[in-house]
Amino acid sequence: xxxxxxxxxxxxxxxxxxxxVEMLNHSTADWIHVDVMDGRFVPNIxxxxxxxxAINKVAQKPLDVHLMIEHPELYIEQFRAGxxxxxxxxxxxxxxxxxxxxxxxxxxxxxxxxxxxHTPVAFLSEIIQDLDVVCLMSVNPGFGGQKFIxxxxxxxxELKALIESKESGCLIEIDGGVNQDNAPLxxxxxxDVLVAGSYVFNSQNPAQTILDxxxxxx
Ligand code: DX5
Ligand code: ZN
Numbered sequence: 730x731x732x733x734x735x736x737x738x739x740x741x742x743x744x745x746x747x748x749x750v751e752m753l754n755h756s757t758a759d760w761i762h763v764d765v766m767d768g769r770f771v772p773n774i775x776x777x778x779x780x781x782x783a784i785n786k787v788a789q790k791p792l793d794v795h796l797m798i799e800h801p802e803l804y805i806e807q808f809r810a811g812x813x814x815x816x817x818x819x820x821x822x823x824x825x826x827x828x829x830x831x832x833x834x835x836x837x838x839x840x841x842x843x844x845x846x847h848t849p850v851a852f853l854s855e856i857i858q859d860l861d862v863v864c865l866m867s868v869n870p871g872f873g874g875q876k877f878i879x880x881x882x883x884x885x886x887e888l889k890a891l892i893e894s895k896e897s898g899c900l901i902e903i904d905g906g907v908n909q910d911n912a913p914l915x916x917x918x919x920x921d922v923l924v925a926g927s928y929v930f931n932s933q934n935p936a937q938t939i940l941d942x943x944x945x946x947x
Contacts, residue, residue, distance in 0.1 A: 730921065732874075732916055732920065732921055732922065732923065732943075732945075732947070733759035733760060733865050733900075733921060733922040733923070734757065734758050734759055734760075734923055734925065734939055734942050734943050735758065735759060735760040735761065735762040735793050735902070735922055735923065735924045735925075736756075736758050736761065736762060736924075736925055736926070736929045736930070736935070736939060737762040737763075737764055737765075737787065737873065737904075737924050737926035737929075738750070738753075738761060738762065738763060738784060738924065739762075739764040739873045739926050740857045740873045740874070740926035740927045740930035740931065741927065741930055742930075743776075743780075746780070746783060746784065746787075746875040747783070747786075747787045748765050749930070749935075750787040750788050752782055752935060752936055753788070753789060753790065753939075754787070754788065754789045754790065755936065756935070756936040756939045757936075757939055757940050757943040758790060758939050758943075759790065759791075759922075760790060760791045760792070760793040760814075760815065760922070761784065761788050761790050761791070761792050761793065762793045762795060762904070762924045762926075763781060763784060763792050763793065763794045764795050764797065764873075764926075765777060765781070765794060765795065765796050765797060765798060765808075765815070766797045766798070766846055766870075766871060767797065767798035767799060769798070769799045770797050770798050770799045770819065770821075770822050770870075771797045771870050771871035772778075772871050773872055775823055775869040778807060778808075778811055781794070781808070781811040781812065781813075781845075782811055782812070784812070785811060785812030787824075788812070791814035791815065791908050792812050792814055792815070792853040793813075793814065793815040793817070793841075793902075793922075793924075794808050794811075794813035794815065794817065795817045795841075795843065795864065795945070796808070796815050796816065796817060796818050796819070796822075797819060797822075797843075797870045798822065799802050799822055799900055800822070801818040801819075801822060801823065801829065801836075802818075802823070802825075802828070802829045802832060802897055804833050805829070805836060805838075806836055808838075808895055809833075809836035809837065809838050812839060813838055814839060815838060815839040815840075815841050815861065815862055815863050816833045816836075816838045816839070816840065816841065817840075817841030817842065817843050817862060817902075818830075818841070818842060818843070819842070819843045819845070819875065820843065820844050820845075820848055820852060820853070821842075821844075821845055821848060823842075826842065826856060827832060827856060827859070830842070830859050830860065830912065831855065831859075834859075839861035839862060840859070840860055840861050840862070841860065841861060841862035841863065841864055841902070842856070842860055842862075842863055842864070843863075843864035843865075843866055843870070843904070844863065844864070844865055844866060844879070844884075845866050845869065845870065846866055846867070846868070846869060846878050846880065847873035850863075850865075850884050850887040850888045850891055850934055851887070851891070853888075853891065854891060854895070855887060855899045857892060857895050857899060858896070858897045860897065860899040861898075861899055861900065861901045861904065862899060862902050862922070863882050863888060863892075863899055863900070863901055864890065864902040864903075864904050864924075865885060865901065865902070865903055865904070866904055866905055866925065867881040867903050867904060867906055867907070868904075868905030869906040870904075870905070873926040873927050874926070874931075875905060875906055876906055877905065877906030877907065877908070878891050878905070878906070881915070882914060882915070882918045885901055885903070885915065885918040885919045885920055886918055886919060888901055888919070889901065889918070900921040900922055900939055901920050901921050901922070902920070902921065902922035902923075902924060903915050903922070903924065905924070907923050907924060907925040907928060907942075908925070908928040909928070909938075909941060909942065909945075912925075912942055912945055913945050916947050917947060923942060925938075925939075925942060929942075
């Protein structure tokens with residue numbers, strides 16, 4: 730399968746969000762990554778439902794909603810109604826992860842689980858068959874524009890081995906500090922989906938930057 734590019738609108742210009750989403754519509758982006766932060770699970774607040782609705786009104790690509798919030802189970806149906814195609818919750822925020830994953834799937838959305846940099850891949854061994862996406866955080870969640878944590882390569886390989894051993898079809902998504910330098914190495918290690926925020930939106934030509942990431946050969 731060709732890899733997917735999921736630009737994060739966290740780095741977009743919120744004063745002209747519709748314009749930036751239009752740009753993504755016309756680009757080679759596959760998904761639109763939407764970062765929701767609650768100021769509790771992570772030390773930052775991004776945005777909630779009104780902004781998601783504004784994005785969904787314009788977006789013509791699947792919305793990949795990354796919930797960096799406590800008690801995500803309280804809001805799954807609302808995020809689905811807001812247009813999410815993929816709903817990703819954090820392992821660290823879900824004591825009843827299996828129940829929450831089933832809840833996501835019951836809405837018709839694809840289910841993702843994100844792991845913080847220090848959380849071992851092996852903690853997913855009993856649930857990997859039920860997941861559509863595993864998101865490996867390659868920065869500590871909460872902010873865009875942080876430095877990529879190189880330990881992620883090793884986690885991708887471990888996750889790939891776990892997925893194969895359990896015959897799971899789930900995708901490996903990498904989130905945080907992705908750029909043109911580390912992207913080829915991430916893909917070579919086994920990544921399927923690359924999230925990129927500041928690298929895309931701070932570039933001179935975001936659509937071209939997305940195309941460059943998309944055209945990397947494995
Ligand atoms: C971090 C978010 C990321 C972030 C990525 O908490 O989950 O999706 O937007 O931004 P960059 O690509 O700038 O690291
Ligand atoms: Zn994210």
